[in-house]
Amino acid sequence: MRIFKFGGASVKDASGVRNVCRVLQTVGYDDTGIVVSAMGKTTNALEEIIKKYLAQDHRYIDLIDKLESEHVSIIEELENACDGEDVDRVARFRESGIKKEISTIFKSLTEELLRNKSKSYSFLYDQVVSHGELMSTKIVAAYLNSCGIGLQWKDARELIKTDQKYRDAAVDWEKSERLVQQHCSDGLFITQGFIASDVNGFTTTLGREGSDYTAAILAYCLKAQSVTIWKDVPGVLNADPRVFENTVLLNQIPYNEAIELAFYGASVIHPKTLQPLQGKKIPLYVKSFISPEDPGTVITDTATIEPYIPCYIVRKDMVFLKISSRDFSFIGENNISDIFQELSEHKMQVGLLQNSAISFSICIEDKYAKLNELLNDLKTRYQISHVTGVSLYTVRHYDETALEFIEEGKEVLLKQRAQETLQLIVME
Structure with a gap:
């Protein structure tokens, strides 16, 4: 078996759906499992529906209608022949009953909201947002x-079983392996990304x-x-080609890298x-759905x-952020543990850290x-200074040319070197 995954950008419209077909016809599809995300910005739209629903703003119904119209428009475009497609293909698609299936899914979405009794945002989120992938x-x-x-269309919720930590569920590997092998061991199938279910059959993500x-x-x-x-x-x-010029394709990357x-x-x-x-040494390819025959990048069990x-x-x-003790005493393990507890409680993501004796x-x-909120809490126990709007540059496998390139025209606030990694905090 091979597993192919197509993200939301690759199926955002009718031409994207047609291109998935072109990719499969180009590279082959025997014994292949296909995983597909929600179309385009559907997940964002469903999140907005939840937001309005919880605010008791009945315009959430209008948003559901709008989202349904967008999906029906894609179906109707696929019902029309494109670039000399044969008439039989168009007829088969029109006779597939797909409009009725989509209508049923939207009815399920509306009913999910109308009968909801849960006060858990995360639980409601998973029950609603999952409709995008379906x-x-x-x-x-x-x-x-x-x-x-x-x-064959497979429901991922019948394949992948998880715990009940909604929005970030942990996989029950033993149950999932048994179910996946039972339902997906041969042939060609398509299923949803992102969604699964718990022991009670409720959707998780x-x-x-x-x-x-x-x-x-x-x-x-x-x-x-x-x-x-x-x-x-x-x-x-x-x-990132949006930030740097003359980017280079990496042909292969080790898992660890x-x-x-x-x-x-x-x-x-x-x-x-x-x-x-990595556990089973299965290579992962990142390839272009625009040029599917190009080699792309492989992430595998390689040296470098x-x-x-x-x-x-x-x-x-x-x-x-620079944090110092008020009395110039050492910043020790207890202080660092205290600081990280505050960072966790305020949901801060740490990109770089460095400590000295007193800071x-x-x-x-x-x-x-x-x-x-974080600064106010920390100021009760520490002396704090902070600078906002900085950039954090990280260079893996740096050399002196790379260092000069990053530093040019920038005010460097902090520089940290390790054997393979250079990090700089700069004002630009």
């Missing part, structure tokens, strides 16, 4: 079947990068030969996706990245706008 996979499955790519994680779970359970994540980029680059890059903030694969693959060049990561709008310096991301 709709996208139904549409993609109907279209692929009309193109002669005969596949797998947290950040959940669809990639689904692909890895299936690959692990099926002992698949590979996983391919299809993106709108040629593979993993050594830097990919985890390091993700830890420092690179837009590669989340570590939780890589861990089950290739080519061996500096990899640049930048995180902007960070906060540089502790950190660079944090204030993702949830809780900086003032």
